[in-house]
Amino acid sequence: MSTGIGARVKRKEDKRFTTGKGKYTDDIRNDNQAYAAFVRSTHAHANIKGIDASAALAMDGVIEVLDGHQLTGDGIGNIICGWAVTSKDGSPMNMGAWSALATSKARYVGDAIAVVIAETQAQARIAAEAVVVDYEELPAIAHVMKAMAEDAPNIHENAPGNLIYDWELGDEALADAGLASATHITTLDLTNNRLSPNPMEPRVAIATYDDAEEHYTLHTTSQNPHVARLLLSAFYQVAPENKLRVIAPDVGGGFGAKIYVYPEEITCLWASMRTNRSIKWTSDRSEAFLTDAHGRDHVTTAKMGFDDNHKIVGFKVDTVANLGAYMSLFSSSVPTYLYATLLSGQYNIQNLHCNVRTYYTNTVPVDAYRGAGRPEATYVMERMMETAARELDMDPAELRRINFIQTFPHQTPMLMAYDAGDFPKILEMAQDAADIAGFAARKTEAAGRGKLRGIGYSTFIEACGLAPSQAAGSLGAGVGLWESAEVRVNPVGSIEILTGSHSHGQGHETTFAQIVADRFDIPIESVSIVHGDTDKVQFGMGTYGSRSAPVGMSAVVKAMDKVEAKVKKIAAHTLEAAEEDIVIEGGQVKVAGTDKAMGWHEVGLAAYIAHNLPEGMEPGLKETAFFDPVNFSFPSGAFICEVEVDPDTGVTEIIKFTAADDFGTIINPMIVEGQVHGGVTQGIGQALLEQVVYDDDGQLLTGSYMDYTMPRAADIPFFDVSHHETPSPNNPLGVKGCGEAGAIGSPPAVINAITDAIGNNNLAMPATPQAVWRAIQATKSVAAE
């Protein structure tokens, strides 16, 4: 069976994961292990008047209690947002100070105030409850629309009115003129609900200081260990990079929440030095709800104008986004450069404008969560298209088709140059698979059973592998967005790939090995992937934004190019042939058209023995490459959701979900389908079930699975997934990225289906039974009038 590009290779890593042999951070226990428990604010907004740790310090097993004054006193730096967004008036964003341990003020429930270090986890937790914090309670802001009120309390001194920035993209005058010329305008008020990321493995940090070497080791649940080390070193002043090793071993899911360096990692590293102990902190699920960066939380008004031919002539979007109590690492970029840039969707729109204001509230910081900005853009776009089609009394597929971009590359007015795609084709594929022709009959049949049947579309485009570094830099990014790889051919011909990408469920140990096995025509078993350790792997940018295939694998390809060139030189020299005549196939390096050949492993051995290398050639066979893409890649798709609603209760059942995607070249269809299944499931979660709720005082009401609804198997239908490959010209493999598309494209398809079923376009996510039932009642009362 082939193990190359396009093969359904079973995941190499699953043997260890499915037999309980995975090695996660929490599985590690050091000899001098001590445990940390955090004292967290119980108020959403309060001045800290004093901290009394005397009772805690006297308790069994307690080693130390440390607070923010000691932390800042030792020179530990504030946590930063790494992307500078400039307001439209030219002023910089208002980044409020965020100390890993709050000193004078707590700004959300869960804000870390002090840490207790004890011999056992139980002792640390019990003692943390005995630390007395003297609070002076302040009025709190839990909802973003209240942050802008005249009399709203001020959360950060340097952010008057709690405004972080007021930013725009596109041309407002053009958009206004377009709308003025329109013969039909569709307007919608939309909320993108706030979500908790919920990776299966909660965050964990083990910090170990070695006083003899003055060296730190951090084992942590990170999607990007090198970025973590850079931040901890250059910005948080924990230790110089050469004195800090960051290891992210097996990581059980991230979804964005494990990109960032949080207060806990910083505090544990610093406390390890203060106590000369290895310090372990394991988040429990309650802490995860309280402290893992949340996602989404937008309030938007959108207006879209059409001419007589149903072409979009103007589109204006006004969004207010909640960034929570502090600016998390990429928080500023999510509702701007990852959102507004995609508001052209799959459509040819020239007159486009988006304004975004972001505010502080007394809630957990909000940052990238699977999709990051792109689900929010897609939700706006695709709710608008479906609603407009209904208002214009048109087939929603037809309205989309009329407006589709047909030629590539396509430059939108929102910075993006789309690489490749075939939107009519994937829409047609999805329509065929969803049996659109038979829908009317199915609707009638369902009505006979008292059920409301509806169908909804979402044709989306998204952007993966943020690039190029220079452009990102000019837009305010604090980092480059390339990726690195080293290809090490061992003397026996087996290969290790050291990648800066990080796998936390994606299956890189399989897919990265596939591209190597494919290229050198060697067994996949002889390829191993090394990642997640700053001492082993060269600097890399890590995994988020569906970048591992388009950027990470491209770096591997570039390094393989160099290896191949050297292999051919060695073989040509040994076999006394011309380099151009050398081919690599079937485990051999051959002279084409002859029976002269060396085994792949013999070339490796020759390189290391170095008895007979071409004049001037260095021994060894290992190459490094850094790949900086010229552009994003742009996966697209057409999703169709079919639902049945029970009008008596408001319960929605998803009958069928069809996903036709264009991810460019597919490395492993099985893994891609898994990513689509998972992504769509999270999208269905957002559409039907998930919602973070704070009460007006900023207390988190959805602090456990008793109140925060995760999608369960029974909520999810069988998926119909198909692919159409238009390779991206922007990377050597033609891949586009598939990790987030499901979560990006699916929410509007689900809501469009429900609104179709109930005949009311005013329905917010999550469409819980109660929300749907209310929308049905509203439709009835309108009908009765």
Next chain:
Amino acid sequence: MYSTKYHKPASIADATAALTAGEDATILAGGQTLLATMKQHLASPSDLVDIRAIDGLSDISADGNVLTIGAAATHTAVASSAVVRDVCPALADLASGIGDPAVRNVGTIGGSVANNDPAADYPAAMLALGATIVTNTREITADDFFEGLFSTALEDGEIITAVKITAPAKAAYAKFPQPASLFALVGVFVADGAGGVRVAVTGAGEDGVFRQGAMESALGANWSAGALDGVAASQDGLMSDMHGAADYRAHLIAVMAKRAVSAA
């Protein structure tokens, strides 16, 4: 969790002794409620007295049309018991819809009844069926047993040993789950049984499980789903929270009551 002392008595007498001896001793059954509250540091009993090894406490038996279910019988045991299926299938159905398999495999009927969570399923069945709660000292009718949110007629240290149910002529339970917890947002148990025609509602009441008088009268006169047409449930005394406001819960009571009657 704070440290605690674990006991596993083999008899009611030993259990009672352990409960009295402990400074702040508590009965442990399936632990599906108690252990979670202990982990959250909301409860810190000095001693846990596990009653599940007590002889006969998990037995399920029928004597004519009277069903006796031992307090330590798990939800799975009730759901899969041929005896329960025979005498009161509605109760087996109810048990099979509690939580998830992990919860059902350890959670017990005694624990559920003793806990009297306002969203728990069993209290609706007990009240609608006119069940008797048997303890180590007395028998208490369901009418007297459930006193309000998480509160019952049990005295300190009193152990439920069994519940007794007389086979109803007709009964069924219709549950509308709260989407996150899968407890009842509204659950309606209808029965034509020992206590006459009864409609008991769980999940919705501010004071826990309650009987719906108007629906009982309508069904008493004419046992059919149609008889409930136009019999609206009042919103008074119903809970409102993020999962369901009082008006939605009132609406669901009517819908679930009809579904239960149709299924009975």
